[in-house]
Amino acid sequence: MSYHNRDTLYIDGQWVSPHGTGTIEVINPATEQVIGHVPNGDQNDLDAAVDAARRGFDPLVSVDERRARLDAIIRAMEKNADSLAETVARELGAPLKIARALHVQLGIRAAQGILTTLEGYDFEERVGNSLLVREPYGVVGAITPWNYPIYQVVVKVLPAIAAGCTVVLKPGNEAPLSVFELVDAIHDEGLPAGVLNVVSGPGGVIGEAIAAHPGIDLVSFTGSTAVGSRVAEVAAGTVKKLTLELGGKSANVILDDADLAAAVKVGVGTAFLNGGQTCTAWTRMLIPRARYDEALELIQGAAARYTVGDPFEEATRVGPVVSRKQLESIRGFIDRAEKDGARLLHGGSQELAEIGCYVRPTVFADVDPNSELGQEEVFGPVLAVIPYETEAEALEIANGTDYGLSGAVWSGDTDRAIAFARRVQTGSLDINGGSHNPLAPFGGYKRSGYGREMGRAGFEEYLQLKSLQLPS
Incomplete structure (x- = not known):
């Protein structure tokens, strides 16, 4: 009807x-x-x-x-x-x-x-x-x-x-x-x-x-x-x-002195928001190597809380994506990422239901910044986790795509986060979870x-x- x-x-x-x-x-x-x-x-x-x-x-x-x-x-x-x-x-x-x-x-x-x-x-x-x-x-x-x-x-x-x-x-x-x-x-x-x-x-x-x-x-x-x-x-x-x-392929850069639990929680939420169908989604999470294992454990725990289901069910945090075509596109990205050598940490491309365009919120670890998943917009609930050794390398990875729409920087020192953000080639960044401001301009750099x-x-x-x- x-x-x-x-x-x-x-x-x-x-x-x-x-x-x-x-x-x-x-x-x-x-x-x-x-x-x-x-x-x-x-x-x-x-x-x-x-x-x-x-x-x-x-x-x-x-x-x-x-x-x-x-x-x-x-x-x-x-x-x-x-x-x-x-x-x-x-x-x-x-x-x-x-x-x-x-x-x-x-x-x-x-x-x-x-x-x-x-x-x-x-x-x-x-x-x-x-x-x-x-x-x-x-x-x-x-x-x-x-x-x-x-x-x-x-x-x-x-x-x-x-x-x-x-x-x-x-x-x-x-x-x-x-x-x-x-x-x-x-x-x-x-x-x-x-x-x-x-x-x-x-x-x-x-x-x-x-x-x-x-x-x-x-x-x-x-x-x-x-x-x-x-x-x-x-x-x-x-x-x-x-x-x-x-489009966007926004980086969520977590510096070594950041509140890791807060940065991960907000970062996973932003990546999965609206079923990942958000141009500003922080789809690349950059983690310092020294805190990488700790971060992966937190990411797994956060991702597990994103219940997939009917949009009208109170417990649902991720509904279906907009269409069968979109679903198949997202599943294709997931399958290719596994073939490219990324490590599946959570989720995957397996079908969730015979009816409904449902996709599992998915997290990949050890993502190559130059791979398809590290470069291209998926437009679905798929998070790429990328380790880095130095702050200079983190900046290189953050700037290493054709996109520059959004992103985030986390640090225990706000001035340090701002200094890093000034060097990121993107039109909008959140500092330590800064809230949305309807009076601030929004738009992109590069493509x-x-x-x-x-x-x-x-x-x-x-x-x-x-x-x-x-x-x-």
Whole structure:
């Protein structure tokens, strides 16, 4: 039985029948049953959405009006928090408590952080005889992934609206139902027509069309490095601005004077969070050789506590991964890692259930930093443990991938951890378990992308800078 079918797209402030034919099925990864569908939009649908966004764009929209629009979205999220979490749990497989805390409540906190940034922002600045004016970029094309369907909409759509832009949104196809539900709730709060438009459809059709569309001024994309490279290639034809948040292979560097128990506990949790389907997951744990055996014992104990099961069971800490395709990809990484000589410490690729896309949280020890598992993003609950001899070697390993998105450093001396972190080529690091800050910018170095989300820097991605030279 279907859970929630969506037969219309959101364009120009109303739900309209799509021009495109067919639907995209949404599958519950715990049951592998179809629970709903969304429209399979086409170029005509995207053109209509872009036209609506252009009509809805007012470069002089007041800050008060922008604030009102953000308030409406936050109200919609707060009023529908429980229902949104349940939908995320069903379509993504995230345990319900994780869906509530991470997907929805963290999204609300991020939304409130964007509102705080807007309220404290000065759009004009005097420099000498020049007046610097920051203006909205225009129409934004937001392409969001399936792994954090609500949060990723928040961190793209809300700063764009706060900047005065209008948005055409394409959600990820594996988990779009929660996005449609959120937009329904936002519509009920009275968002003006054209400010937000939603077109679902194949990435090769709608995603490429967004990147190529001359009526879109800026594209914000989150996804794999390979697809991000394609978005950049297509977008180059219209010389539009891009922000790209791509893959990661983040290092959790534990220095020799760290609180090992705390570092391991948090590190394992971060690696397995959301079934490992997190671009910021600390999937490489770097341990000093002198403390390696002690760390492996702690890692085994921590990993054993990650119970796999139905997302709606209270004891579940790891639900199914999003799809059978994703499951098979993860199992392939595990099998190849064993063939490459990594030592299986916990888990493995054996099938857990005949029904459901369940994968065992897996830990490998003695991982070669240059192997596939030491270099490539798995996007599943698989942790690579790598020993090192010296701090210099740890830094070399941490920086020794094409990615630079996130990471962590642990030390009994905070100044030492910060000094190490300054030399790591990555856009964001946690020091000794530092908590998430919704006012801080986020984004990558190297092949993890460019541009920033969140905070002042993320907000300014959606603003153009104009200088007016005044008479002296």
